Amino acid sequence: MIPLYINFAESISHQDLLNRKGFFNNIQPLDADSECINPIYKEYLSPKTLRRLSPILKASLAIIAIYKKTTHKAFDAVIVGTGLGCLTDTGKFLDTIRKAKSDDLLSPTSFIQSTHNTVSGQISIFLQNLNYNITHSQNHLSFEISLLDAMTELNSGKRHVLVGGVDEEHPFLNKLVKAFNINTYPLSFCAAFFALSKKGEKSSIFIKDVTIDFSTDSAFDVASKCCKREGIPIKDIDLIFHSDTKSFNSISHPNCKNYLDFTGLNYSASALATHIAYDYLANSQKKSALIVNNLLKDKGAAVTLIIKDD
Amino acid sequence: MNIYITGHSSISAIGQSHTEVYQRLIAKETGIRQEAKDQGAFRGLVKQSNKSLSKLYNLKKPYSRTTILGIAAGIELFKKYSIEPTSILKTGFVSGTSVGGIDFTEQEYIRFLSGNTYNPEVFKNHPSGAVTDQIAQKLYPFDIVNTISTACSSSTNAIIFGAKLMQMGLVDRVVVGGTDALSDFTIKGFSSLGIYSEGVCKPFDRNRQGLNLGEGAAYLLLENKKSLNLSENKILAELTGWANESDAFHQTASSPEGEGAQRSMMGAITMAGLQPKDISYISAHGTATPNNDLSESNALLKVFGIVPPFSSTKSYTGHTLAASGALEASFCLIGMEKNCLFPNLFFENVIEETGLTPVTNPVKEKKINHILSNAFGFGGNNTSIILSQV
Numbered sequence: 001m002i003p004l005y006i007n008f009a010e011s012i013s014h015q016d017l018l019n020r021k022g023f024f025n026n027i028q029p030l031d032a033d034s035e036c037i038n039p040i041y042k043e044y045l046s047p048k049t050l051r052r053l054s055p056i057l058k059a060s061l062a063i064i065a066i067y068k069k070t071t072h073k074a075f076d077a078v079i080v081g082t083g084l085g086c087l088t089d090t091g092k093f094l095d096t097i098r099k100a101k102s103d104d105l106l107s108p109t110s111f112i113q114s115t116h117n118t119v120s121g122q123i124s125i126f127l128q129n130l131n132y133n134i135t136h137s138q139n140h141l142s143f144e145i146s147l148l149d150a151m152t153e154l155n156s157g158k159r160h161v162l163v164g165g166v167d168e169e170h171p172f173l174n175k176l177v178k179a180f181n182i183n184t185y186p187l188s189f190c191a192a193f194f195a196l197s198k199k200g201e202k203s204s205i206f207i208k209d210v211t212i213d214f215s216t217d218s219a220f221d222v223a224s225k226c227c228k229r230e231g232i233p234i235k236d237i238d239l240i241f242h243s244d245t246k247s248f249n250s251i252s253h254p255n256c257k258n259y260l261d262f263t264g265l266n267y268s269a270s271a272l273a274t275h276i277a278y279d280y281l282a283n284s285q286k287k288s289a290l291i292v293n294n295l296l297k298d299k300g301a302a303v304t305l306i307i308k309d310d
Numbered sequence: 311m312n313i314y315i316t317g318h319s320s321i322s323a324i325g326q327s328h329t330e331v332y333q334r335l336i337a338k339e340t341g342i343r344q345e346a347k348d349q350g351a352f353r354g355l356v357k358q359s360n361k362s363l364s365k366l367y368n369l370k371k372p373y374s375r376t377t378i379l380g381i382a383a384g385i386e387l388f389k390k391y392s393i394e395p396t397s398i399l400k401t402g403f404v405s406g407t408s409v410g411g412i413d414f415t416e417q418e419y420i421r422f423l424s425g426n427t428y429n430p431e432v433f434k435n436h437p438s439g440a441v442t443d444q445i446a447q448k449l450y451p452f453d454i455v456n457t458i459s460t461a462c463s464s465s466t467n468a469i470i471f472g473a474k475l476m477q478m479g480l481v482d483r484v485v486v487g488g489t490d491a492l493s494d495f496t497i498k499g500f501s502s503l504g505i506y507s508e509g510v511c512k513p514f515d516r517n518r519q520g521l522n523l524g525e526g527a528a529y530l531l532l533e534n535k536k537s538l539n540l541s542e543n544k545i546l547a548e549l550t551g552w553a554n555e556s557d558a559f560h561q562t563a564s565s566p567e568g569e570g571a572q573r574s575m576m577g578a579i580t581m582a583g584l585q586p587k588d589i590s591y592i593s594a595h596g597t598a599t600p601n602n603d604l605s606e607s608n609a610l611l612k613v614f615g616i617v618p619p620f621s622s623t624k625s626y627t628g629h630t631l632a633a634s635g636a637l638e639a640s641f642c643l644i645g646m647e648k649n650c651l652f653p654n655l656f657f658e659n660v661i662e663e664t665g666l667t668p669v670t671n672p673v674k675e676k677k678i679n680h681i682l683s684n685a686f687g688f689g690g691n692n693t694s695i696i697l698s699q700v
Contacts, residue, residue: 078556082459083437083439084436084437085438085459090412090495091419093495093498093499094416094419094420094423094495095423096498097416097420097494097495097498098420098423098424100498105502106498106501106502107502108499108502108503108562111495111498111499111502111503112503112561112562112688113561114495114499115408115459115461115687115688115689116408116438116459116460116461117459117460117461117687117688117689117691118561118688118689120460120689121556121561121688121689121690121691122561122689124556124557124558124689124690125558125559125560125561125690127558128558129556129558130555130556130557130558130569130570130573131555131556132554132555132556133460133554133555133556133689133690133691134458134460134467134471134554135458135459135460135689136456136457136458136459137410137437137438137439137457137458137459138439138442138455138456138457139437139439139440139443141439141456142439145456148475148478148480149471149474151478152474152475152477152478155477155478172419172422175422175430176430176433179430180430212454214451214452214453214454214455215451215453267437299439299443300455
């Protein structure tokens with residue numbers, strides 16, 4: 001597989017991680033009533049830009065603004081994964097439809113910003129980026145599919161690729177979660193972005209393997225398969241970050257955690273877990289982390305192996 | 311690596327079987343009709359109801375129309391071509407959709423907003439990925455499944471991503487395409503943009519007013535050599551080039567000179583190892599909005615100078631949004647097989663600024679070597695692919 005060196009990683013979520021390093025040891029599980037920790041957006045984006053943006057667009061563009069300050073390297077590809085897309089604007093436009101009388105002219109803003117690829121499209125406009133621009137929306141696997149796509153892009157000669165995992169909170173999701181009796185983790189917000197390249201710039205941390213498997217329910221089997229292929233016994237992995245306590249509580253491993261405790265529940269939670277695992281490797285002597293994502297049990301599992309070079 | 315196209319199927323306002331579609335295309339018979347139920351708007355609707363399609367394809371549960379249309383196109387693909395179950399081949403499914411199951415969920419959500427009782431179960435059909443999973447379940451135990459959602463270029467990008475999965479060695483064969491049904495959300499959304507045509511749309515005509523919405527689904531079968539050796543499917547064409555480029559101009563409008571479109575067309579031509587003069591025919595995006603057709607015409611002039619024969623079949627089907635790219639690729643494959651260029655209906659006068667005349671009657675050719683097909687979406691998403699005769 002093509003290595004994906006992580007040259008930049010930032011996220012906005014219910015954890016206070018933006019512009020911070022070395023947070024792994026202090027990170028706490030989320031409270032049931034936790035909320036997204038928003039930065040002061042006007043430090044990153046103009047008031048004119050901010051006025052029309054939904055939370056997911058604000059968070060995504062603020063992170064990209066931070067990237068822009070740190071480097072001049074333009075992206076050859078912008079790849080975004082999202083399970084549910086731009087929910088706030090979708091909900092807003094449906095409400096506009098509901099309230100409208102038959103001959104009313106509707107305001108198009110929320111419709112325009114409701115399409116799933118609004119985040120990737122707005123990034124291209126914000127950066128004046130003219131290159132490959134895509135949005136994958138395969139439920140909880142959207143981020144890992146995006147990583148695979150990054151590998152294909154780097155393999156075809158591209159040098160710098162942006163990959164993001166974004167999913168919004170929406171009050172209606174809380175209603176559904178109650179109706180379905182899912183009360184395991186608080187619903188949450190995630191915008192996590194990574195600048196990736198085939199060769200490390202300053203970074204020695206890279207995604208070595210992304211294995212996606214639609215044939216088994218067992219996340220543990222997929223993790224074992226990935227480790228076997230890479231020749232690393234699963235017990236030697238420094239951090240196992242999974243989304244399925246049932247599958248993993250039988251293995252004895254000193255550092256095996258359910259990342260949903262820290263990320264909360266959203267379709268891009270594994271993107272945030274990847275940011276946290278990156279921080280763990282970047283600020284310690286540790287060498288390896290495995291993210292095992294089978295958030296929707298019968299809809300495929302993905303395993304991401306992150307390694308630090310010697 | 312050669313990527314062979316060995317199958318295709320579609321469902322749209324001009325029917326389902328290749329014979330029916332071909333006959334309507336050469337008879338210049340549009341599928342766009344005035345819908346009395348829909349305040350007299352002109353739409354390209356699939357004639358079968360959800361009920362009749364569900365009966366035909368033995369669907370026991372209620373699904374969104376987006377899923378049902380996808381299943382209809384998918385099952386026909388599996389019936390017509392050899393896609394035998396085997397563990398020797400890795401098989402993928404990549405489907406594009408713009409709004410997923412919203413046609414099924416929007417009314418329930420509005421009931422919720424209005425304080426009425428609603429059925430939460432319905433919302434399991436909403437996510438784009440859920441639509442793809444539902445279609446996949448009816449077709450094959452795929453090794454990898456993915457959904458692309460880049461608005462109106464979704465299914466063309468799905469074709470490209472399927473090819474990339476093949477290049478990466480993750481699949482030997484892959485079903486690619488997309489599906490979109492009409493929903494109140496989309497109908498009101500495009501209305502808010504003020505880009506509807508009051509009558510049947512007139513792509514590339516000076517007096518074009520805008521688009522007609524349509525619905526449909528289409529899938530292509532891509533195979534590598536290894537898969538082909540086993541399936542013995544006939545090679546219909548080769549996917550020789552593709553490019554996806556951003557316009558970075560506006561969330562919904564194309565730049566006046568179509569810079570993104572220029573780069574996507576040139577990128578696909580270059581990847582195929584061709585020159586612009588090698589292109590036999592262009593299946594244009596041609597939505598018939600004032601903005602798209604002028605911008606696309608400008609881009610065509612910039613890339614080609616002397617523009618090859620081109621047309622927009624949206625004058626037959628309406629704009630089927632996420633499905634349009636794969637649907638039009640399916641029409642291109644029929645054209646390639648029959649050595650026929652399909653016309654652009656309702657064209658009368660050239661756009662003054664560009665002076666381009668599309669193909670207005672079916673044209674029989676000796677051989678169609680290379681077809682360029684365009685699909686442009688919201689977010690300045692410009693995609694072009696090249697289908698080549700083998």
